[in-house]
Amino acid sequence: MKSGRFWAWVTFILGAAYFFIPLIATVEFSMRMRRGTYSFDAYKVVLGDDRFQATFGYSVIVAVFTILLGVLIVVPTAYWIRLRMPHLRPVVEFITLLPLIIPAIVIVFGYIRMYGSNSPLPFLGSTRGTDALLIIGYAMLALPLMYRAVDTGLRTIDVRTLTEAAQILGAGWATIIGRIILPNVLIAVLSGAFLTFAIVIGEFTMASLLNRPAFGPYLQNIGANRAYEPAALAIIAFAITWGCMSVIQVLSRFAPKSANHRN
Template identity: 70%
Template sequence: MSLWTRIAGWSALIFGLLYFFVPLGGLFEFSLKARRGVYSFDAYAKVLADPQFQQTFTYSVVMALVTIAIGVVLVVPTAFWVRLKMPWARPYVEFLTLMPLVIPAIVIVFGYIRLYNTSSFLPLTGSVMGTNLLLAFGYTILALPYMYRAVDTGLRTIDVATLTEAAQSLGAGWVTILGRVILPNVIPAVLSGAFLTFAIVIGEFTLAALLDRPAFGPYLQRIGANKAYEPFALSVIAFGITWGCLVLIQLVSRLQKTAQRPA
């Protein structure tokens, strides 16, 4: 590698870092100016002490956990069966799991409202539990491309056919194979998909707002229209949560590579 190539590479890297972190630094610096003349964390203290913040953030965390559970139950058996018994269907399944990337969330939520309103055969929007269920399903659809890719990548790293045959030879049923053989071997991949799902749910706005649910995304938008410094503090907090999820994904990936490395 020539000297000019290295210089160009480092220059591009430094430019990218500056382009990304300088606005973030400005955002963080402004969020510290809630008290005139000095830097303080007053905006963060007000946000964290706000009962609505606590309520909406807790609600979004619970919905994220429910979404992750639904995603695992839906994706792991599907990806396992496609890889073991239906490899010819893999392109079609991948196409279906990519659809949420091209269909806007607003289309999904209006479809829910149209199909499950109080005058339909299944009036889920007429109750809090039903609306929460719709929201969880909507989040599952939005996270499906990431969860499926993560699980499918994890299944590629193990010999699914051999593990399944060995478990069947010992008398294990399909539920036992999935729960005690396949799932433990793809836990790092499942966790990667789970962290991405968590980040998506925490920051999602459209579904929660149109279904009128007390989620963190609508709260972030609402406080941004009425406060000066608190929205910037919330943005930094949301950014930290997202980056925390990405760091956890990297740690899980490294642990997976370390575990797979021969002794």
């Protein structure tokens, strides 16, 4: 028992070292911009850069639309599958797992070939269309996470009874979904949303191949041309990811607890 605890500490400390040294090194590197002394110059340069603000703003907007699209597609589907078509569950679950099998670069490659300006659906013929395709692609990347989050949320509430209770009281479908189901799975949806945000905000492959001015390609561009700013950007990106995960942690405390499932 005693030696077990010793090795547990050794494992934990080694792991912690591996994860914290790069963070410390990056912080240190990001502050080396001014010769001979530590300063926050790199952060000032980055945050003051017009392209930083423009690309970051663009990615935030794209992320928000991605979340909206994801919720619109996932919530009614997951709800309907639970309520009326449980026999379709394996099919839907398989499809939601596909984006883990098919790499993002392949999905976007398919978009480029299928939705070019000469195709019947010329998404890539206009800027707005390309933006829409980027949002769709991101919603696809987030699909596995979003579906799992919402489905778990639905499992903890008794969808069928809630729906029947609402129907007896005379509620229509819009009321049931909007006022009964959504508020009850709101926490789950928000968790999925923040996870989506964390993934989308710095995504590189799709944005770069669709030539959109997003944050990911900007990061890559800075990385290729500057010395200290990338380190500052890495710290900023880490802080954003941490922020999203913290929000999810806090949210999970408010999630409805189910009598049937301990998780």
